[in-house]
Amino acid sequence: MDTFITPFSSNSFMLNALLAGVLVSIACGIIGTYIVLRGLAFIGDALAHGVLPGIAMALLLGFPGMLGAAVGALVMIGGISLITRRTRLSSDTAIGLLFVGMLALGVVIVSRSSSFSGDLVRVLFGEILGINPGALMIQLAATVIILVTVIICARPFLMLCFSPEQAQVAGFNATLYHNIMLALIALTVITSFQTVGTLLVFGMLLAPAGAGALVARRVQTMMIWAAGFGSLSVYVGLLISYYFDLAAGASIVLVATLIFFMVFFLRSRPKSTFGSPQIG
Amino acid sequence: MLPASNIPDNNSTSCVIARNLDIGYQGEVVVPQINFELTCGQSLALVGINGSGKTTLLKTIVGLLPPINGEIRVLGNPPGKNPHQLAYLSQFHDAGFILPLRVKDVVQMGRFTEKGLFGRMTPKDEDIITSSLQRMGIEDLRDSPLRLLSGGQQQRVYMAQVLARQADLIVLDEPTSSLDASGRDLFSYIMNEERSRGAMIVVATHDIQLAAACNQAMLLAHAVVAVGPGEEILTPEALLKTFGIVLLYQGEDKGVGIVEREHGHD
Numbered sequence: 001m002d003t004f005i006t007p008f009s010s011n012s013f014m015l016n017a018l019l020a021g022v023l024v025s026i027a028c029g030i031i032g033t034y035i036v037l038r039g040l041a042f043i044g045d046a047l048a049h050g051v052l053p054g055i056a057m058a059l060l061l062g063f064p065g066m067l068g069a070a071v072g073a074l075v076m077i078g079g080i081s082l083i084t085r086r087t088r089l090s091s092d093t094a095i096g097l098l099f100v101g102m103l104a105l106g107v108v109i110v111s112r113s114s115s116f117s118g119d120l121v122r123v124l125f126g127e128i129l130g131i132n133p134g135a136l137m138i139q140l141a142a143t144v145i146i147l148v149t150v151i152i153c154a155r156p157f158l159m160l161c162f163s164p165e166q167a168q169v170a171g172f173n174a175t176l177y178h179n180i181m182l183a184l185i186a187l188t189v190i191t192s193f194q195t196v197g198t199l200l201v202f203g204m205l206l207a208p209a210g211a212g213a214l215v216a217r218r219v220q221t222m223m224i225w226a227a228g229f230g231s232l233s234v235y236v237g238l239l240i241s242y243y244f245d246l247a248a249g250a251s252i253v254l255v256a257t258l259i260f261f262m263v264f265f266l267r268s269r270p271k272s273t274f275g276s277p278q279i280g
Numbered sequence: 281m282l283p284a285s286n287i288p289d290n291n292s293t294s295c296v297i298a299r300n301l302d303i304g305y306q307g308e309v310v311v312p313q314i315n316f317e318l319t320c321g322q323s324l325a326l327v328g329i330n331g332s333g334k335t336t337l338l339k340t341i342v343g344l345l346p347p348i349n350g351e352i353r354v355l356g357n358p359p360g361k362n363p364h365q366l367a368y369l370s371q372f373h374d375a376g377f378i379l380p381l382r383v384k385d386v387v388q389m390g391r392f393t394e395k396g397l398f399g400r401m402t403p404k405d406e407d408i409i410t411s412s413l414q415r416m417g418i419e420d421l422r423d424s425p426l427r428l429l430s431g432g433q434q435q436r437v438y439m440a441q442v443l444a445r446q447a448d449l450i451v452l453d454e455p456t457s458s459l460d461a462s463g464r465d466l467f468s469y470i471m472n473e474e475r476s477r478g479a480m481i482v483v484a485t486h487d488i489q490l491a492a493a494c495n496q497a498m499l500l501a502h503a504v505v506a507v508g509p510g511e512e513i514l515t516p517e518a519l520l521k522t523f524g525i526v527l528l529y530q531g532e533d534k535g536v537g538i539v540e541r542e543h544g545h546d
Contacts, residue, residue, distance in 0.1 A: 037379060088306075155392045161379055162389060165370050169342045170393045171363025216380045217425050 007242045016131045017195075017238055020139050021252065024192045024204060025230025027143045030150050031188045032209030033223045034181055037161040041206060042092060043080070043182070046099035047189045048202040050076035052106030055123050055193065060113055065123065066138070066190055069198075073186035076102060077179075126197030126249040128238075135194050142191035146184055153177060158219060196249045203253035204230055211263040229259050295319050296341060296449065296480060301350035303333065303340045309348055310336045311500060316507050318496070323471065323481040325491035325510070328500035328522055334484035335371060335453055337500070341482060342368045342451050355449060363393050367447035369438055371454050381426045386437050387412055390444030412443040415470055431458040439467070443474075450474060452483040456490060468493055488514065 008014045035044045054072025055065045076098055083094035110120050150157065156177040159167035168174040185205075192201040208229035209222070216222035237252030296318040304310040311333035318324050326334040339345040340352065343360020355362045367390070390412070391405045413419045416436040421429065426437060435458050442450060456464050468490065471481055483494065491497045492510045499505035499513065499522040506513040 152397060155389075155395075155397055158385075159389060159392060162381075162386070163370060165339075165344055166368065166389075168344060169360075169363065169366060169368040170389075172392075213378075213380060217382060218380055218385065222380050 004239065007239060013129050013131070014238060014242065016133070016136055017128045017248065018234060020131045020136050020195045021128060021234030021238065022231045023136075023139045023143045024195050024201075025208065025234055026227045027139075027146045027188045028192065028201070028204040029208055029212070029225075029227030029230050030146055030223050031184055032205040033212065033219065033226055034157060034161065035185065035205055036209045036213050037219070037222075038181075040181075040185070043095050044185055044189070044205050045202050046080075046095045046102075047073055047076055047186055048198050048205075049106075050099055050102035051189060051193065051198055052123065053102050053109055055198070056106050056109040056120070059123075060109065065193070069190040069193055070186070072102065073190055077182050077186065081179075122197070123193060124197050124199040125247060126193065126195050126200060128195045128248045128252070129241075131195060139191055139195065142187055146187060149180065149184060153180060157181065161219070196252060200249050200253040203256055204233075207253070207256035207260045208233065211260040214263050214267045229263075230256060233259060295356075296324075296352075296354050296482070298352045299350055301340070301352050302348040303336050303345065304348050305336070305345065307348060311502060311504065312349075314350070314498075314504055316496065316498060318480050318482065320478045320480060321475050322496065323475055323483065323494040325494040325497045326482065326484040326500055327486070327488065327491045327497055327514075328505075329486075331502075332500040332522075333502060334500055337498075338368075338451050338453050338482065338484055341449075342366060362449075365448040366451070367442045367445035367449070368451045369442050369453060369455055371457075379426060383413070383418065383421045383424050383426060383429070383437050383440075384409060386426055387440045387444050390441040393445065408444050408446065409440075412440040415443060415473075416440040417466060432460055432463055435459055436463065439470070443470070448479055450479055450481045452481065454484055454486065456485065456487055464490070488519070 008018055032044075035041055051069040051072035054068035054070070054075070056068070058065050058068025058071075079098045080091060080094045083089055083097070084091045156167055156172035156174075159170060159172055160174065160177055160181065164174045164178065167177065188205065189198065189201055192204065195201075196204055208226040211229045212222040212225035215225050233256035234252050237255040238248060240246060240255070241248040241251040296316075298314050298316050301314040302309045302312045303314065314337065316324065326337060328334050336345065340347055341354060341359055343354070343358075347359075352359055354360075355365050387409050388401065388405075391401065391408065395401065395405070410419065413422055416439050418433065418436050418440060421433065421437075426434060429437065435455065439455060442452070456467050459467060464487070471483075471493075475481060481494070483490070485491055492514055494510055496508060497510045497513055498507040499518050501522050505521050506515075506518045
C-alpha cells in the first residue's frame with residue numbers, strides 16, 4: 001500500500017500536485033461535459049492554444065502569465081463572435097482562423113526571445129510538480145466559481161445542450177448563457193495552464209467527459225463520472241511520473257486518454273447496458 | 281385571402297395577427313406579404329415543400345427571426361415577449377442521440393420557463409409531467425434514456441415536453457415527420473384536446489390530412505399561394521401551385537432555378 005500513498009505523504013510537492021490536479025479535474029469534468037454535449041470541442045481547443053501569445057507576451061513583459069492568458073482568451077472569443085456575427089462564415093472557420101493566427105503569434109513572440117524556451121515548455125505542459133500554495137488557492141477559487149455558476153445556470157445550460165433555439169423561446173437568453181459558458185471554458189483553460197499546461201488542459205477537458213458520456217444517463221452524473229475519471233488520471237499519472245521519472249502533465253493526460261479507451265471498449269462489448277439494441 | 285383584421289384591441293391578447301408581413305433571413309425576404317389571424321382555440325397549418333418558407337414563418341412567430349417588414353403581434357406583444365405562453369417544437373433533434381437524459385428530464389424542461397433558474401419542482405409540476413407522458417402514451421418510458429429510443433418515440437417525448445408547457449400558443453415544425461400511423465392519430469387527437477382547452481396551434485406539415493383538420497391552412501411556395509379554411513383552399517389547383525414545384529424537383533435539375541426566379545424575391 002505504501003507504494004501508492006508514500007509519494008504523496010512524504011513529498012509536499014506531490015501532495016500539492018494531487019490537490020491541484022483534483023481541482024483541475026473537477027473544473028474540467030464539469031466544463032468538459034458541456035463541451036462534449038454541445039460539440040464545442042473545437043472552440044475549447046482553440047482557446048487552449050489561443051491563450052499562448054497572451055501568456056508569452058505577459059511573461060516577456062514581466063506580468064503574471066494568467067493575466068496574459070485572460071487577454072488572449074478575450075481576444076479569441078471576441079474575434080470569433082465578431083466574425084460569425086458580421087459575416088456568413090461558420091464559427092468553424094472563424095475559430096480555425098483565429099486558432100492558427102494566435103498560435104503563430106505566440107510562436108513568433110517566443111522566437112523573438114532567446115531565453116524563453118524553458119518558459120515555453122512550462123506553458124505548454126504545465127508545472128504541476130512545482131505548484132505553490134498561491135497557485136493552489138487560485139485553482140480552488142476558479143473551481144468554486146465554475147461550480148457555483150453551473151449550479152445557478154443549470155437549467156439554461158441544459159436547454160442549450162438540448163437546443164439553443166428552444167432555450168431562447170423558453171425565455172432564457174441563449175446568447176447570454178452561451179457567452180457565460182464560453183467564459184467558464186476560458187476560466188478553466190486560463191487557470192489550468194499552470195498545472196497541466198495549455199496543450200494538455202484540452203485533453204483533461206475532453207477525455208474524462210468523453211468517458212463519462214459513455215457511462216452516464218444524466219448530465220449531472222456525467223459530470224461526476226468525468227471529475228472522477230479525471231481525478232483518477234491525476235493520481236495514477238502522478239504515481240507513474242514519480243516512479244518512472246516521466247513528465248507529470250503528459251503522464252496524467254495519457255492516463256486520461258487510456259481510461260477513455262478502456263471505458264469505450266468495455267461499453268461497446270455486446271450485452272452491456274449501453275450497447276443494448278434500440279427499443280422500438 | 282383574409283380581410284384586414286377588425287379585431288378590437290382588448291381581444292388582441294389572445295391572437296396572432298400578421299399584416300403585410302415580410303419574413304426572411306438577414307434582410308432577404310423569403311415570403312412577402314403574409315396576412316393572417318388566429319384566435320383562441322384555432323389552428324393554422326402551413327403547407328409547402330422544403331424551403332417554401334414554413335420554418336421561416338414559425339421562427340418569426342416565436343421570435344427567433346425578426347420580421348423584415350410589416351407587422352406581427354403574438355398574444356398582444358411583438359414576437360418573443362411571451363415565453364410563458366409559448367411552446368415551440370423545432371425540427372432539430374440530433375441531440376436526442378447524444379445527450380445523457382432520461383425521458384422525464386426532457387419533459388421536465390417544459391416546466392423551466394415557469395420555474396426560472398431556481399424555482400423548485402412541486403408535486404403539481406410532477407403531475408403535469410406525468411399527465412403529459414400519459415397523453416403521449418410513453419408513461420412507461422419515463423426513466424428510459426432518451427438516446428435508446430427510436431426516432432418516433434423521441435418525437436413523442438418532445439411533444440410531451442410541449443404539452444408540459446401548458447402554453448396558449450403552440451408552434452410545431454413538422455411534428456409528425458417520424459411518427460407512424462398510430463402516432464399520427466394520437467397527435468391529431470392531442471391537438472384537438474389542446475384546442476378545446478383554448479390553445480392556438482400553428483403547425484408546419486407535409487401532411488395534407490393534418491392540414492385539412494386545422495381551422496385554417498396556408499399554402500406556401502416562397503409566396504402565400506392561399507390562406508383560409510382548409511376545405512376551401514386545399515383545392516387541386518392550389519395544391520398544384522404549391523406542390524407543382526415537387527414535380528419540377530423530380531424532373532430536371534434546372535427546375536429549381538426556374539422556381540427560384542418565379543417565387544423568389546430580391
